[in-house]
Amino acid sequence: xxxxxxxxxxxxxxxxxxxxxxxxxxxxxxxxxxxxxxxxxxxxxxxxxxxxxxxxxxxxxxxxxxxxxxxxxxxxxxxxxxxxxxxxxxxxxxxxxxxxxxxxxxxxxxxxxxxxxxxxxxxxxxxxxxxxxxxxxxxxxxxxxxxxxxxxxxxxxxxxxxxxxxxxxxxxxxxxxxxxxxxxxxxxxxxxxxxxxxxxxxxxxxxxxxxxxxxxxxxxxxxxxxxxxxxxxxxxxxxxxxxxxxxxxxxxxxxxxxxxxxxxxxxxxxxxxxxxxxxxxxxxxxxxxxxxxxxxxxxxxxxxxxxxxxxxxxxxxxxxxxxxxxxxxxxxxxxxxx
Amino acid sequence: xxxxxxxxxxxxxxxxxxxxxxxxxxxxxxxxxxxxxxxxxxxxxxxxxxxxxxxxxxxxxxxxxxxxxxxxxxxxxxxxxxxxxxxxxxxxxxxxxxxxxxxxxxxxxxxxxxxxxxxxxxxxxxxxxxxxxxxxxxxxxxxxxxxxxxxxxxxxxxxxxxxxxxxxxxxxxxxxxxxxxxxxxxxxxxxxxxxxxxxxxxxxxxxxxxxxxxxxxxxxxxxxxxxxxxxxxxxxxxxxxxxxxxxx
Numbered sequence: 001x002x003x004x005x006x007x008x009x010x011x012x013x014x015x016x017x018x019x020x021x022x023x024x025x026x027x028x029x030x031x032x033x034x035x036x037x038x039x040x041x042x043x044x045x046x047x048x049x050x051x052x053x054x055x056x057x058x059x060x061x062x063x064x065x066x067x068x069x070x071x072x073x074x075x076x077x078x079x080x081x082x083x084x085x086x087x088x089x090x091x092x093x094x095x096x097x098x099x100x101x102x103x104x105x106x107x108x109x110x111x112x113x114x115x116x117x118x119x120x121x122x123x124x125x126x127x128x129x130x131x132x133x134x135x136x137x138x139x140x141x142x143x144x145x146x147x148x149x150x151x152x153x154x155x156x157x158x159x160x161x162x163x164x165x166x167x168x169x170x171x172x173x174x175x176x177x178x179x180x181x182x183x184x185x186x187x188x189x190x191x192x193x194x195x196x197x198x199x200x201x202x203x204x205x206x207x208x209x210x211x212x213x214x215x216x217x218x219x220x221x222x223x224x225x226x227x228x229x230x231x232x233x234x235x236x237x238x239x240x241x242x243x244x245x246x247x248x249x250x251x252x253x254x255x256x257x258x259x260x261x262x263x264x265x266x267x268x269x270x271x272x273x274x275x276x277x278x279x280x281x282x283x284x285x286x287x288x289x290x291x292x293x294x295x296x297x298x299x300x301x302x303x304x305x306x307x308x309x310x311x312x313x314x315x316x317x318x319x320x321x322x323x324x325x326x327x328x329x330x331x332x333x334x335x336x337x338x
Numbered sequence: 339x340x341x342x343x344x345x346x347x348x349x350x351x352x353x354x355x356x357x358x359x360x361x362x363x364x365x366x367x368x369x370x371x372x373x374x375x376x377x378x379x380x381x382x383x384x385x386x387x388x389x390x391x392x393x394x395x396x397x398x399x400x401x402x403x404x405x406x407x408x409x410x411x412x413x414x415x416x417x418x419x420x421x422x423x424x425x426x427x428x429x430x431x432x433x434x435x436x437x438x439x440x441x442x443x444x445x446x447x448x449x450x451x452x453x454x455x456x457x458x459x460x461x462x463x464x465x466x467x468x469x470x471x472x473x474x475x476x477x478x479x480x481x482x483x484x485x486x487x488x489x490x491x492x493x494x495x496x497x498x499x500x501x502x503x504x505x506x507x508x509x510x511x512x513x514x515x516x517x518x519x520x521x522x523x524x525x526x527x528x529x530x531x532x533x534x535x536x537x538x539x540x541x542x543x544x545x546x547x548x549x550x551x552x553x554x555x556x557x558x559x560x561x562x563x564x565x566x567x568x569x570x571x572x573x574x575x576x577x578x579x580x581x582x583x584x585x586x
Contacts, residue, residue: 025394230401254482262355
């Protein structure tokens, strides 16, 4: 059975995102998809469903939503204050949103992108085989007040699960590998890059984020004549003034600026989520090590479901306490907690 | 120039990020390297090896993205080397089903304000520049940067002019811009370092159309000068007056 969710209020930059649309690089369309792909895997684990369903991505600010039918929902990514009909609910958790209930989501408390998932995923129209909005490419549009999002058939059951996320919301150390043009930078510049404390610039978006630092810009040796070459998410492009710029999911597909290295994909959520001003450090690792990390991360994502645990609720916030079966304050996992 | 007639460079295989490999047929743009890249990509698509997720081309190279759980770098490199050894890719023919597109364009005026600057950089008068740019039959060497957006070349030697060091804040959709012996026809509004010498009304990417992309690599393009008034009339047509004929 399908349902729907009405948007009563939308923060700017709120879009529908899935894993993106691979296969169109040849025609100049980058894969796009969720800025924080790990958040999609977490939402899928919390709802017990596949990870390629579409969710709502909220850029820094949430909104207000009303369920038009009973919906299972999950909240992941940048932690935001959330409540259902005025009662606070946990982030990184799944909940029942009953028909007619209002879900209110505030600003990100840390990080940049929060996600609202529903059982069955959102069934908005597909373009080139995916539902992701790709605003830079002119595909889809930002969500706005009054939009009604149809949800897919939900074959899953149960809510009231929580998941402890990888903390990727406050900056930190990002691992990179050497890539196509790393060798254009003198060894001393690469070492200085590794030794620099960067801050995530304020102008970042789904295409990429600038890295600010107090020192000089980074200079390749005579790289003005680099032939335009394929770009992948995670590439760290160094623009004319020497500022590194990390490309994210909605990046362009080719470019002529030299790239000093490429962020290892499993560390990319940390970069996408770093809020403006968050400190970032970069460390080169060998390709073989990066391959090992990626394989381990893929396995970890597949095992996320087994890491979900039943939510423990604070009895003081429960207005209908007597209607619950309470065993040491733990709600049995099968029950809906609202 | 003696270097131009020298044997083509040997293809080079490099890694791209963690899960990609690139076969480059040259370190600078040349006709044989571009043909080699297009032909090698077609061969990769046809081979459709297990674990390969996506293939594409840029100006002089073919890119492969693969699934690290089903393929490793050593195995992929060995396959790429074996495929490279099968033939002389630099001597490859252009892809089949090519078309010649004639696209109306306004050169100069306030619709394309950098024509004077571009003409001066190329050592021509504005009239000479318009004549040269509209006489050139350029080829789609690759599509990239933005959806459906072609890199078109190669222009006569005089157009070997650099990109600007300062970016233009916003070049509009349909803009025709020139640098380094190439034209780029912009499919979206974006900042750029290329010089805005012409303006068209063509829409290169229509996500809801049955065929979302107008141009294919290998297609040829010639720009026909029109007046701003004529261009205004063409804006109602999604093709902006562009007409195609099949090339055998």
